Amino acid sequence: MSVVIAFLIVGILGLILGFGLAVAEKKLAVEKDPKLVALESSMPGANCGGCGFAGCQAYAEAVFNGTAAPGLCSPGGEALARKMGEILGVEVELKEKMTAFVFCRGGSEVTKTDYIYKGMADCNAAALLQGGPSGCKEGCLHLGSCISVCPVGAIGRDEKGNIVVDKEKCIACGKCVSVCPNHVIKLIPYSLEWVCACNNHEPGGKVRKTCQVGCIGCKMCETKVDGSPFAVEAFLSSNDWNKDQSTAEKAAEICPQKCIVRRS
Amino acid sequence: MSYLGIVITYVFIQNFILVQFMGLCPFIGVSKNSESAIGMGVAVTFVTAITSAVCWGVSHLLLTPFGLDYLQTIAYILVIAALVQLVEMVIRKMSPGLYQALGIYLPLITTNCAVLGIAVINADNGYNLLESFVAGLSAGLGFTMAIILMSNIREKLEMTPVRKVFRGVPIAFISAGLMALAFMMFDKSLLTNLGLV
Structure with a gap:
């Protein structure tokens, strides 16, 4: 019997509170712009913060207020950028997916x-x-x-x-x-295919002593290949992805340390 | 105990954050700037005061007459959760800016042990309705005072050269510890000396 009473009392209490909240929700509802609601629901919801905002909702609001550009969301990618542009009725500048x-x-x-x-x-x-x-x-x-x-x-x-x-x-x-x-x-x-997979800025001699696959900064990839996208700075080669990538494979072949690799 | 005695007890002698170490999560989380600290303090004060009164009602009108005192915790949590939802709705309606600033910490008042703590402490001390309400209110005020003090300290700390390992939360915890030490000067003898017992 006491179980039933306990059940009833807590149940009734919960019902009253729930009902009260339901009423309050209706009374205190905040009208949102349908565009903002559409933006929020189209977000991927990963809340990764890659866009530079606190989360998906914060970014959606920033886009809605015009303080941020659509297309900063990397999980959403192109499809989301386009969708956001559609919702807001603006042209979206697409940027390449980064990884x-x-x-x-x-x-x-x-x-x-x-x-x-x-x-x-x-x-x-x-x-x-x-x-x-x-x-x-x-x-x-x-x-x-x-x-x-x-x-x-x-x-x-x-x-x-x-x-x-x-x-x-x-x-x-x-x-x-x-x-x-x-x-x-x-x-x-x-889309970047060939990369110099090394992060060591030390001079070649030092790198050779510590690692067999490190970039020694010999500049072979930069000087021996015409129009090479690779450039050596501070004893480390890096691929400038704004340049033409057609000779990147040649540069990889020429690399004595074989540290220019194709991404899997 | 007189009402003034209850106020002094929960604001200073048994300050929830600095003496009883309850509710440290929002205390560290929302004390980065004084504006949101005040907002959080007011929200917590509102919740503790109302919960104290409502929980007294629930306990004396619902639970005790049916001999269900063992359901205290569950019933209190129900009341607290509902109240926090209500506060959230009100703040969202009244001040979207504050709602943004408080962020996740607003619904987390539900799990702020200071709120459940004051309800249980009221029941343990056998306070009546008004005493419970005053205790809840002053517990909230104590929380507000501590979080505002803390936010001002942290605003100053932002400008101070602090070693990298201590920057941010670690130095905040150290400051909180020093503040707690300072609060040890308040003890029960204060009440006796003021003739409030």
Whole structure:
């Protein structure tokens, strides 16, 4: 019997409160512009913050108020940008989809190790100890802080244990970019095929001593190939994706360290 | 205990944040600028005051007559959740700016243990309706005072050179700890000396 009473009392209390809230919701309803509602419902809802706003709703509001341009949302991509433009009735400037890429192919096999790290499996913790266990202080630490921070599970390891980003899954939210203590992960266009997968700015001699696959800044890719998109700055080659990419493959062949690689 | 005694108790001697360490989540989360801190303080004060009164009613008119005191926690949480929803609707209607500034912390008042805490403390102390209300109100005021003090400190901290590892939340927690130390000077003897017991 007491069970029934308890059930009734709590049930009635809940009913009264729920009913009161329903009434209050009607009375205190805030009228929203139908355009804003349409914008909000078209957002992907990942709340990744890649657009630079607090979340999907904040971005939708900013677009609605005209303080932000449509098309900043990388998970939504082109389709969303177009849809937002349709809702607002404006032309949308499309920008290329970006994806994250790990600029390092080093590992225990090819890179010298300074010491054995047995601490927390966190790159930022390891980086505090003399810049990490790896001989290369600008390369990947392989502890996978980026894997755990990725909201869509796009980052994983290949068979060698190197960290790779699945460019199909990547939404370019930039979380891995900011968590990486060595800034090894950068955003590059989805279509960019050839990249110099190294982040070491040290002179060639030093790089040779620590890593077999590091860029030594020899400038072969820049000077030996006509119209090469690659350029060396601070002993590190990088692909300028605004330039013509047709000779990139040649540059990769010529690279003595074979650190210019094709993205999978 | 007189009403003034209750006010002094919950604003200073048993300050929810700095002495009992309840409701630290919004205390750290919303104390970045004083404007949203005041908004949060007012919202919490409103919720604690009304919950105290309503929970007294629920407890004395519904639960005790049927011998259902063991349902106290569930019933209180129901009341708190509904009230917070109401406060959220009101703030959304009245001040969209404040609604934005409070963000996720507004619905989180539901799980702010200061709110459930004051309801349970009222029941434990056997306060009557008015005493419960005053206790709730002053608990909220104590919260508001602490969060406003904290927000002012944090606004100053933004301008201060702080070591990188301590910047942001860590230094805020250290400041909160020092504030809590300062609040230890208030104790029960204050009430006795003021002749309020």
